[in-house]
Amino acid sequence: MGCFSSTARKQFPGTEDPLVLASQTAFSVSEVEALFELFKSISSSVVDDGLISKEEFQLALFKNRKKENLFANRIFELFDVKGKGVIDFGDFVRSLSVFHPNAPQEDKINFSFKLYDLDGTGFIERQEVKQMLIALLCESDMKLADETIEIILDKTFSEADINQDGKIDKEEWQNFVTHNPSLMKIMNLPYLRDITTTFPSFVFNSKVDDIAT
Amino acid sequence: MYIDDKAFSMQEMSSDAKQQPGSPSQINAFELIRMSSFLDLSGFFEKEEVQQRKIRFTSNYSSGDLLSKIEGIVKEMGFRVAKRNGGKLRVIQAHNKEKSLGSLSFLTEVFDISSSLRVVELSKSYGDSSLYRKLWTKLSNDLGVSTL
Numbered sequence: 001m002g003c004f005s006s007t008a009r010k011q012f013p014g015t016e017d018p019l020v021l022a023s024q025t026a027f028s029v030s031e032v033e034a035l036f037e038l039f040k041s042i043s044s045s046v047v048d049d050g051l052i053s054k055e056e057f058q059l060a061l062f063k064n065r066k067k068e069n070l071f072a073n074r075i076f077e078l079f080d081v082k083g084k085g086v087i088d089f090g091d092f093v094r095s096l097s098v099f100h101p102n103a104p105q106e107d108k109i110n111f112s113f114k115l116y117d118l119d120g121t122g123f124i125e126r127q128e129v130k131q132m133l134i135a136l137l138c139e140s141d142m143k144l145a146d147e148t149i150e151i152i153l154d155k156t157f158s159e160a161d162i163n164q165d166g167k168i169d170k171e172e173w174q175n176f177v178t179h180n181p182s183l184m185k186i187m188n189l190p191y192l193r194d195i196t197t198t199f200p201s202f203v204f205n206s207k208v209d210d211i212a213t
Numbered sequence: 214m215y216i217d218d219k220a221f222s223m224q225e226m227s228s229d230a231k232q233q234p235g236s237p238s239q240i241n242a243f244e245l246i247r248m249s250s251f252l253d254l255s256g257f258f259e260k261e262e263v264q265q266r267k268i269r270f271t272s273n274y275s276s277g278d279l280l281s282k283i284e285g286i287v288k289e290m291g292f293r294v295a296k297r298n299g300g301k302l303r304v305i306q307a308h309n310k311e312k313s314l315g316s317l318s319f320l321t322e323v324f325d326i327s328s329s330l331r332v333v334e335l336s337k338s339y340g341d342s343s344l345y346r347k348l349w350t351k352l353s354n355d356l357g358v359s360t361l
Contacts, residue, residue, distance in 0.1 A: 060256060061253075061256035061257060061263075062251075063256070063262050069249075069251040071249050071252050075251075075252070075254075096254075115252075129242050132242075133246060136249050139250065139251070140248070148327045148330070151239075151327065152239070152240065152245070152326070155242075160241075182244065182247075183244065186252045
């Protein structure tokens, strides 16, 4: 099976097989191996346990382990697929896969919907959008009059909330995003195309590649 | 793209009087929200903090005025400007066409928040951090206002 699996499994029992991960995601086997290098560096930064904690996640993204924020929290929750409070390698690969430029648009739309549905009710409520907007303004040191915020919300909901029930459901979100494709910018990480060059894994995996193709 | 088409026609009109609250070119909440540094996973792949690469500031100038003033300022500092459609500018260090030391490339986008307020977003693609910092500091000092 190649060196990867035995090393990974020895170090971190329960690490998923790269072949399986590659077959279920937008990544090739060598890309999964490259992602393992990235995963190793993130997951060992505070505690070397083969898992990414919230602190390690924040440290990797924001170079600051204490930097908490409602968006970062929500993203962590979504990456923590099994709800264990930590991200394992399988979670990491599967979640990042959605951000691959080649990943299906539908997956990106679903992820972004869950992202903005902060409390996971299955709807993006007006109050949630207001909360996120205010968070963005605070972060950017921007101040807007309450009235202006309401006008922006009105405009957004008049366009997105087709049945005018004060919240955006999955179908309405799909429709809205189709008309505003720039909203999906956050769901694309072009870096994922060059992952094998950015994180070369010094494992001879030609056997594994043959099996994969 | 949707927003850009509207911003482009705004630029052509270049008149503040046409800009009304709730007008078609006005940014929607999600366009603003997506600018958050905390929604940007590029941190996994970049050594530099997102906040050093993506800058936002607000301005009272009209979109058209902003874009031409930004163009003027960066050209004075020796940069080359490639205009994109809509409220976008690609700014490149004039002397180094390749990604070599001292080169810099970033994108500028202008969005309407309200009748009197624009948000400018600068995103670095690659290049010298201190040069970039010098540039966005100048742009936000000259053109920006942080409160409505």
